[in-house]
Amino acid sequence: MLFFDSAKAATTDLDPVQQMSFWDRIQPPVDISANGHKIMDLFNYTTFMVIFFFILVCIGIFGFSYFYSHKRNKKPYYTYGNKKSHKNVGLAFGMAVFILIDCAITIQSNNDLVNTFFNFPKGEEVVRIQVMAQQWLWNIRYPGADNVFNTDDDVVTINDLRLPIDKKVVVQMTSKDVIHSFYLPNVRQKRDAMPGRLSRIWFELKKTGEFDIACAEMCGTHHYIMKGKMIVYTQDEYDSWVKQANQVALSANDTEDPDLYWGWKWEE
Amino acid sequence: MAFYEQHIHEAPKTFLKKYVFSFDHKVIGKQFLWYGIFFLGIGGIMALMIRWALAFPGVAFPVFGNFLFPETGGVIPPDTYSMLFTLHGTIMIFYAITPILIGCFGNFCIPLMIGARDMAFPSANMLSFWIAVLSGAVLLASLFTPLGGAAGGWTSYPTLSTLIGSPGVGQTLWTLAIFILGVSSTMGAINYITTVITLRAPGMGYFDMPLTVWGLWLTAILNAIFLPVLGAGCLLLIFDRVFGTHFFLAGAAATSGNGDPILFQHVFWIFGHPEVYILILPAWGIVSDLLSFFSRKPAFGAKATALSMTSITILSTLVYGHHMFTTSMSPLLTQSFMTLTMTISIPSTVFFFNWLGTIWRGSIRFDSPMLFSLGVVFVFGLGGLTGLYLGTVTTDLYLHDTYFVVGHFHYTMAASVLLGGFAGIYFWMPKMFGVMMNEAIAKVHFWITMLGLNGVFMGMLFVGYGGMHRRLYNPFWYDFLQKLIPINTFITWSAILMGFGQFFFLYNFIHALLKGKKAEDNPWNVGTLEWTIPSPAPNYNFKDIPVVKCGPHELGNPALPEGRDFQYQTEELVKA
Ligand SMILES: [Cu+2]
C-alpha cells in the first residue's frame, strides 16, 4: 500500500532508528545542559504521582464496576455520602493531593525557578548572544572582539549558533515580525521571541556536538522549517572559531548596510 | 420558586414556525444539535487530514485529496495544513462542542429539569441560534476568500493574525465570525442564568437542582462574563486589520506604532482558560447525575460536588497566566499563576472522590449512558492529571507548545466532552425524540471510540514528551523527531479508527429517528422532573407546574414500597 511505503522510505536509511524499542522512541533528545535534569527530575516525580493517583481512579472505576455491578450487588447502599467517615476519607484524599502534589511540586518548581532558571548569570565570563527571529530563520549575533553589541565588528550568522562547553550562556531575543519561540529540546527549555519586547534565556552546555534549534510557536506557513543548528565546541575549538569569525566579520561586514545593525545595547 | 407564571400558548401549526423560527426551547435545542453535529463532522474530517499529513508526509490524501488539491497531486500543501489545524480547533470548540453541550443540552435540559415551561426569554433564545447560524456562515465563507481561511492557529496570536502575518481577508472574517458567535453565546448565557434563577419549580432550592443544571448554569455564568472579553479582543484585532490601528502591532515589520502583541494573549487567555471549564462543566454535571442514576443510589456528596464545581469556576478565572509561562512574564506573576493553578487540584479531587463514591456499593447498570459516563471519569482523570506538568512552570518550559499540550487538552476538552456529550444524547434521546437508540450498537460505538481516542491522545502525550512541537507540517524535518514517525503513524491509525467508530453512532441515531423503538415516558427509571412528563416532551412541557418535594437523586431508598427503587422529585421523601 502506498502510505506504508513512504513511511518506510523515510526510515530505511536510518537503520538504528528502525530497531528502536517503544521506550527508546519516546525518550526526549539527549540532555546536554547543566540544569535540564532539574526539569526532568520534577517531570519524573510528577509522573510517579500521576500514576499513583490514576491507579486509584482506575481501581475505583474498574473495581467498583466489577464488584457492584447489578449482577453482583442487587441492593445499593442508600447514602448521601455525608457521614462523618465518608467526609474523613474524602478529606484524607484531599490532603494527600494537597501535600504530595500541590505543595511538593509547587515548592520544587518555585525553587528551581528562583535559584536556577530565572536567576540570570552576570559578568564578563558569560557568553552573550543576541537573537532576532524572523519568518522563517534565526539571526544570531555575537558581540565581536570589543564585546559590545551592534558595532561594526559583530559576528552575524543565520541559523548557526556556536557555543563553548561549560560556560554560562545568556541569549537575549526579539522578533522582527511575528512571535516565534526559541526552543532547544536538548536543553529542555524554550522562550518566546516577541516583536517589540526583549526576552531572555540562559543555560550551560555539558556536551559537545551538533544539535537542533527549533521554533516552537506557530509563525506562519513555513513554521515547520524554521530550524537552526547549535554546535557545541570545547573551549579551545570555540576560541579558535571565535578568533577566525571575528577576522572574517571585520573584513566581510558591510558597514554601509543599515540592515547589519539590528542588534541592541546589552543590558543585564 | 418560579417568580412568574409562563402561559401556555397554542402549539404552532406552520412548518416555518414549528421547526425553523421556533420559540420552543426544545426545538432550539435540537437545532443546536443538528448544527453541532454538522460542524463536528467537518472538524472531524479536518482532524483526519491533519493526522494524515503528520503520519504520511508527501502522500496524497485518499478519496478526495485529488479533488481538493489538484495542483499538488492530492498532497495537502503547507498553507492549507495551517488552515486545517486553525479551523479544526475553532470549529470543534466554538461550532461543535459549544452548540452540542451548551446550546443543545442547555436549552433542552434546563427548563425540563427545573420544571419550567420554556426559557425566560424565548425570543432571545431563537435569536441566539440564528446569530450562531450567521456566524457559521461567515466562518465557512472565509474558506472561499482569495488567500483562504484563517491560518494562525485557533489562538490567532498577533502579530501573526494581523496584516503582518495574514494579509488575507479570511482572517478578518474568522475574527468577525468569532465575535458574532460571542454575541450569540452571551445571549444564550444570560437566558440560562435568568431561567435558572427565576423559573425553578416551586419547592426547588438550588441544591435540589440536578447537577446537570448546576454544570450548565456555572458554564453560563462564565460565558456571560468572559465571552465579552474575547469579543473585545476580536474587535481590537479587527480594528488593527481593517482600520489601521496598532493595538497589537510591534517590531520592525510594523512600520509604525508601538502596540503590544502580548496584550492580546492576556485578553485571549482571560477568556481562554475559563473556556475550557465552559466546555467541560456541562459534561461534569451530566456525568455526576448519570453515575448516580445508573448506580441506583443517591449522588455521593452532591452538595460538595456542586460546591467544588463552583469553586473551580471561580478559580478558573484566576489562573490563565499558565498559558504564557514562556513569554518571560515577571517572576512574581509566573509564581502566582503556578500556585493558583495547582490549587485547582483540590476541588477536582473532591468531585472525583464523589464520582467514585457514587458508584461505590451501587447496583450498577451498564447501559450506554453509564458506559460513556464511566469513560469520562477515566479520560478526565488522565486529562486532569497531565495538566499538572503544564501548570508547573519548569516542566512547562520543556513541554509548552509540544504535543504533550495537545494530548492534555484533547483529553480534557475533546475526549471528556465528547464522551459526556454522547452520554447525554443516549440518555435524553427518548425525551427529545420519543425513541430509543439501539443498545448493542451504542456499546460497540463506545468501545471503538474509547480505543481510538486513547490511542490518539495517549500517543500525543508520548510524542510530546519525546519533544515534538506543535503545528508542524512535516515534523520529520528535524533529526531528533525521526524516531517518532512510527508513533505518529500509530496515532493516525487510531484517529481513523475513532472516526470510523462514529458511523455506528450516525447509523444508530438516524435509524432511531426514522424507525426506532418508541420510548416509554421514563425508560431509565429516574426521578428528575423531565421524566414525569410524556416522551417526547409535549408543547410547554408541564400542564401543571410541578411542586418539588425532594432531591434529584432519590434512588435505592430501602424505605420505598416493594417494587420501586426510585421516587420522583414531585413526591414527598419516603422516610424509614
Ligand atoms: Cu518561528
Ligand SMILES: [Cu+2]
Ligand atoms: Cu488554562
